[in-house]
Amino acid sequence: MADSVGDSLDRVLEGAFTRPVPKSAQAQMKYLVKQLKGTRAVAQLLGVSQRTVERYLKGRLKRPRSRLRGRMEREVRRRWQPQIRAKARQRAESTDGLVVSTRARFGFTAAPGTTDDARIRDITQALPPLWAGRLFAAREQGATEQQLQRIAAEGLAETYFRADNTRAHGLGVEFTDVERIEMEL
Structure with missing residues (x-):
């Protein structure tokens, strides 16, 4: 399965966490109840009954089914250490930028009459803070994966293919068939 730009952005921010995310179902449920200030809100968020949430809190239920386990993990990760997440994002947007490592199909359009057929390329490139901020x-x-890919392609086109607009002016870059994409701070 192909990797997504959105998931990679989430992993970048998760990499800045200073404490581990709660692992047990009981600990995750306790965290969500604390964050959402009640069992009813957690039950609605996860699509289970309020009584089920209470059973996890008391430790009577310990192993959620795979769908519920996935929803719990995703919601806990989304809310975990918001200040650390915000600092990492701010650092990427103001000074550090992002390093993008990808294996994808890149194609080009340039001046009328010239084209270059798309081909798979492995590229590792630092994107400046401007592009990190846009992503x-x-x-x-709530941008779609295609919109995120378009922004990443524009950033790679400017920094990698056009060398910060010092060459290949007007070169359009298409970024498709993403096999792998990883980002780092």
């Missing part, structure tokens, strides 16, 4: 902002606003 995080788009992710926060």
